[in-house]
Amino acid sequence: AGVICTLFFPDAKLPCRNARQPGGCRRQHCDYAHDATNLTRFLDYLASAKSTLDICVFTITNDDIADVVLDCHRRGVKVRIITDNDQATTTGSDINKFRQAGIPVRQDNTPAHMHHKFAIIDGRLLMNGSFNWTRQAVTSNNENVTVLADVTLIKSFQAQFDKLWAQFK
Amino acid sequence: AGVICTLFFPDAKLPCRNARQPGGCRRQHCDYAHDATNLTRFLDYLASAKSTLDICVFTITNDDIADVVLDCHRRGVKVRIITDNDQATTTGSDINKFRQAGIPVRQDNTPAHMHHKFAIIDGRLLMNGSFNWTRQAVTSNNENVTVLADVTLIKSFQAQFDKLWAQFK
Ligand SMILES: [Zn+2]
Ligand SMILES: [Zn+2]
Numbered sequence: 425a426g427v428i429c430t431l432f433f434p435d436a437k438l439p440c441r442n443a444r445q446p447g448g449c450r451r452q453h454c455d456y457a458h459d460a461t462n463l464t465r466f467l468d469y470l471a472s473a474k475s476t477l478d479i480c481v482f483t484i485t486n487d488d489i490a491d492v493v494l495d496c497h498r499r500g501v502k503v504r505i506i507t508d509n510d511q512a513t514t515t516g517s518d519i520n521k522f523r524q525a526g527i528p529v530r531q532d533n534t535p536a537h538m539h540h541k542f543a544i545i546d547g548r549l550l551m552n553g554s555f556n557w558t559r560q561a562v563t564s565n566n567e568n569v570t571v572l573a574d575v576t577l578i579k580s581f582q583a584q585f586d587k588l589w590a591q592f593k
Numbered sequence: 594a595g596v597i598c599t600l601f602f603p604d605a606k607l608p609c610r611n612a613r614q615p616g617g618c619r620r621q622h623c624d625y626a627h628d629a630t631n632l633t634r635f636l637d638y639l640a641s642a643k644s645t646l647d648i649c650v651f652t653i654t655n656d657d658i659a660d661v662v663l664d665c666h667r668r669g670v671k672v673r674i675i676t677d678n679d680q681a682t683t684t685g686s687d688i689n690k691f692r693q694a695g696i697p698v699r700q701d702n703t704p705a706h707m708h709h710k711f712a713i714i715d716g717r718l719l720m721n722g723s724f725n726w727t728r729q730a731v732t733s734n735n736e737n738v739t740v741l742a743d744v745t746l747i748k749s750f751q752a753q754f755d756k757l758w759a760q761f762k
Binding site: 426427430432434482532535536537538539540541542552553554555556560561564565566567568570572574576577580581584588 | 651704709721723730733734735741753
């Protein structure tokens with residue numbers, strides 16, 4: 425029961441945003457994916473957060489992912505984000521959006537990289553792998569994210585998150 | 594039994610190469626680590642390969658790791674390496690060393706990134722995470738590598754390896 429699945433990228437297409445709204449997509453010719461993709465599966469895991477969402481990811485520029493994180497925050501999920509300064513100032517970084525929404529964000533301001541790409545959902549699920557939360561990682565790169573429910577593993581990643589959260593205060 | 598452990602980086606020090614040789618380290622003042630570090634644990638897993646070692650890693654520049662891979666090859670382990678062209682030509686890349694030793698190497702020559710950082714040992718262990726096989730990743734960055742023995746998970750990563758191996762022919 426420890427390992428739930430692995431999502432491999434690239435996806436052939438980005439998901440259609442309309443298709444996920446009530447009423448669906450009404451475009452005559454839509455180039456985006458209307459069926460489930462590995463990104464929509466990834467978003468569904470994030471969106472399943474009920475109480476806490478601890479994110480520790482080097483680069484976050486993907487707006488589909490950012491929207492789900494912002495929505496978790498609006499729903500009352502306690503979101504915390506750790507990221508790296510090299511990427512937080514990148515064009516398209518969603519870090520300022522998170523800060524403006526009131527989500528606590530801490531970043532590694534040293535020359536070294538906070539290079540993790542993991543998230544812990546409700547202390548119940550760990551998502552971890554090579555996958556940065558960018559658009560390129562979804563539709564161009566070869567990437568992986570494994571979803572795990574192993575209690576011991578989640579404890580060790582939670583301890584790592586808490587350590588870095590204190591360190592980058 | 595699926596999850597064996599996670600190695601978190603940075604290590605405080607690089608391992609002393611002399612300490613791992615017969616006779617040990619005789620330097621009066623040695624700045625390198627003489628006890629086990631997460632890198633030496635990582636090297637021990639790699640060195641445990643008996644029949645096959647499939648490596649699919651974005652950047653490989655760490656000579657301690659390269660030496661263990663070369664040693665596996667010399668012992669008759671069937672080593673295969675997939676990497677990315679953006680990094681294969683980086684200063685300090687060990688890719689040419691592997692090719693010269695006769696290890697088959699295939700690389701992603703597209704503008705996208707082959708961004709995985711995993712290895713499969715004897716079809717028995719998977720090592721996967723954020724950790725590129727570089728020196729900076731060992732002693733500077735915050736990184737993780739999880740070691741797993743889950744059969745289903747290893748099958749899905751082996752299928753991914755075989756797919757990319759065929760694709761980058
Ligand atoms: Zn559509
Ligand atoms: Zn020494």
